[in-house]
């Protein structure tokens with residue numbers, strides 16, 4: 669069995685953003701040489717997500733508006749977590765959007781459903797953060 673590990677680094681200049689990381693995961697898959705197996709992609713921070721959905725800007729705007737309704741950033745004093753920090757909303761947004769995805773690898777390609785793409789969701793940006801890509805298979 670082959671095993672491959674890589675960390676992808678991000679420094680998002682805004683507090684929140686959604687980034688299509690599918691091409692980066694496809695590069696990892698090509699480097700791994702795995703033709704049949706699984707890829708795990710997970711955020712290595714508790715204020716960021718990795719999720720699968722459509723690469724459609726309207727939907728991403730809708731996600732951002734929906735998450736702001738669920739867990740508004742302001743006022744930061746509404747959260748008990750925000751003693752000496754201001755990112756309680758980011759922890760909650762990450763919880764809703766998820767930590768990781770697993771995608772099947774078939775014939776050397778990501779075996780997606782129609783329109784599926786992998787995204788990094790940043791909820792407390794403006795600092796360097798990591799995503800882990802782990803690939804196993806043959």
Ligand code: ZN
Pocket residue numbers: 749753755756759
């Ligand atoms: Zn925090």
